[in-house]
Amino acid sequence: MTPLPAYLLLSSLLFSIGLAGALTRRNAILVLLGIELMLNAANLNFIAFWRYGMEPEAITGIMFVIFSIAVAAAEAAVGLALIISIYRHYKTVNLDKVDELKG
C-alpha cells in the first residue's frame, strides 16, 4: 500500500482551501495567497505522482516542480506588483470595487 491516496487527498484539500480562499476573500492579497495554495497543491500532485509513479529514478517530476515553483515565484512578484499598482490607482485592494470591465 502506497501513501499516494493520502498525498492526493492532502493536495485536493489544499486545492480546495486555496480555491475557497480565492473565491471568497475580498482582499486581493488573500486571493493571491489562495492561488499560491492551489499552485502548491498541483506541485504536491506532481511530486506524489513522480515519487510513486512508473519511473521514480527519472528526475523529470522534480524538475517540473522546481520550474513550477520558480514560475510561481515570478508570478507572485508580478501579481504583487499588479496589486500595488491597483492599490495606487483605486486606493483599495478590495476586488469588488475593481469592476470596470463589466459589461
Added chain:
Amino acid sequence: MPWIVQNLWLIPALPLAAAAAIAVTKRPHRRFAAAMTIGTMAFSFLLALCAFAHTLNRGATGEITRQVFNFDWFQMGGDTVQLGWVLDPLTAVMLVMVSFVSLLIFIYSTGYMAHDGNFTRFFCFLSLFAAAMLGVVIANSLLLFFICWELVGLSSYLLIGFWYHKPSAAAAAKKAFITTRIGDVVFFLGMLWLYSQAHTLLFYDNAGNGCLENSTLSRMVGLTTTGGMMVTTGIGLLIFCGAAGKSGQVPLHVWLPDAMEGPTPVSALIHAATMVAAGVFLIARVYPILDPGVAGVTGGSTAALTVVAWVGAVTAVFAACIAVAQTDIKRILAYSTVSQLGFMMLGLGVGGVAVGMFHLITHAFFKALLFLGAGSVIHGCHEEQDIRKMGGVRKYMPVTFAAYAVGMMALSGVPIFFSGFWSKDEILHAAHRWPVSSVPFYLGVFGALLTAFYMTRQMFYVFAGTNRGGSEAHGEHAGHAHEPHESPAVMTIPLVILAVFAVVLGFFGTPAWPWFQNYLTGEHAASGLGELFRPDILFTLSLSTAVVAAGLWLGWRLYGRDPIQPAGEPDVLERPDHPVMHDVFTWLKHKLYVDELYEATIIRFNAWCARACSGLDQYCWNSLVMLAGYLVVGLSWVNRAFDEFVINLGFDAGCGGVGLGGRLLSRLQTGRVQDYLRVIGVALAALALFLMWGCSAS
C-alpha cells in the same frame, strides 16, 4: 472670270459688315455709325457701277452677259448644296438702283433721325436691310435668295417696329412680319417642289443645268400634276404667293399701309426702293419657270403668268381706290405703292421681264422721292401726318415742294417729261396687246386715272391754300414757331437728286429708244422717233395722256378750285348731299373693310383654333399628364410605405434584437475577477465530475 464677278459678294458683304460693326458700338457714337453706313454703301454703289459697266459688254452674238460664280456650301447625303451669285443685266440694274437709292436715303436719314436717341441702332438696321436686299439681288440660288429674303423680312420687322414703344408701331411690325410670312411659307413649298423636280436650286449653272435653264426646264415641262396642271405652273404659283406677300398684292397687301408706322426713311427704303421690289424682282428672276418660252423651251404653260397679271391688275385698282379716301400723307403713298406694285405685276404678267422691271426702276426713284418728300413735309410740319391739317406748305418749303411735284407728276404719269409716263404706258401697251383678256387693260387705265386723281388731291391738300395746322390747335398764340419750315440741306439734296432721276430715267425706255428693254433682254427692238407714231403705240400713248389729264382735271375740279375745308370738315366727296358718293367714300376710307374682314374671318378663326388647342391642352393633355403624375405619386407612396414599414422596421427589429442580446450577455461580464474564477471553479468541478462519472461508466 472677271474680278467683279468673283467679288460680287462684296456688295452685300460691306453693308453687312457695317451693320455688324455698328451693332457692337455704343449708342453715343452717332458719327461713326452714320459714316460706316454711308461709307460702305457708297463703296457698294461704286462696285455696283463696275458690275453694271461690265454687263454693258454684249457677247459676240449680241446676247446678254451672264456670268455666275458658284461654290459648294455643304454636303447633304449624296447631294451638294450649292450657293452662288450671278451677274447679268437684271442683277446689275437692280444693284445700281438699290445701292444708289439706299445711299440717298441713308444720307437723308442723318438729317431726319438727327434727334432720335437710337440713332446708331437705326443705322445698324438700315445697313442690315440694304445688305439683305443686295444679297437678294445677287443670289444665284433660290436658297440664297430665300435666306436673304427672310433677312429682308427680319430687318423690315425691326425697322417698322423701330419706335416699338408706340403700340401701333409694334403691332404694324408684327403684322408685316406675319403677313409676309404667310406668303413665305408658300414660297418655301414652291422651293421644295422645285428642288424635288429640278434637283438643284441654282438659277444658272456653268454646265447649263440650273433650274432656269433650257435642259432642266424642258425636262420639267413634260410633267403634269393634279388636274392636269403643269408642274412649272404649280411651282410658279407657289413662288408667286411669296412675291405677293412681299410685294403687297391683294389679298396680302394689308401689312404695307400699316408699315408706315416706321420712320419715314424706312418707309422710303422698304416701300419704295427695296423690300417690296424684292417680290417683283423674284418674279422677274424666276420668269423662265412661269414662261418656259423665254428659255427657249416650247410647249410650256403661261397659266401662272395669267394669274400674276390678274392679281396685279386687281391690286392696281383696288389699292388706288383706297388711296383716294385716305388722309394720312404716308398712307396715301403706301396705297399708291401697292397700286404701282400691282402695275408692275401686271407688266410682268402681260409683257415680260423688261416691262415690269422698267416700271420697278422708275417707280423706285420717284416713290423714294415722294416718301422722302413726305418725310420732309412731316418733319417741317412738326410730325404732323394728317393732310387735312397741312396746307400752304409750298410757301414754307419751296425745295421740297418742287421735288415733290416732280415725284407726283412722275407717279401720275404726266406725259413726255416724266419717267412714270413711259414705264406705265409700256405696261398699258403690253396689257392692250395681251391675247388672253382685255379686262386687265381697262383695270390698268382706271388705275392710272385714279392715280392721277389721288395724287392731285394730295398735292392740293398739302401744298395749296393756307396752313390749317397750328392755328386750330394752338389758337392765336401759335405764332411763327409752329409754322412749317424747310428741312436742312442734307435732306433736300437727296430729294433734288432723286427728282432729277425721276425725270431722266424715263428716256431710257421710251418706244423711240428702248435701250433699257434691249439691255435686259438682249434683243434688238426697233428704235427711232417713228416708233412713237405706230398706231398701237400712239393709241396707248394718247389714251394714257387723256386719262392722266382727266385725273388731274378731276382732282383740280374737286379740290383745287374751291378752297379746302378746315381740318375738321368732311372731304368734298364725303359730303352728305351726294349720298352714293358719301357711302363709297366711307367704304374707301375704311380701306374697304379688308382689315375688318380678316379680323372677322381669319383672325377669329385663328383665335378659335388657338382656344380649341388651348382647351385640348388644358383638359385633355393636361389631365393625361396629371394622371401620369398622380400615378407616379401613388406608386412612390406605396414604395415609401414599404420602405418605412417593412425594410426600416425589419432593420430596426434586427438592431433591437442584437442590442438586447448584447445587453443580456453583458450582464455576464460583471468585471469582478472572482466571479470569473467562480465560473472556472464550477466548470472544473463539473469537468471533474464528468470525468469521474464518465470513467466509472466506461
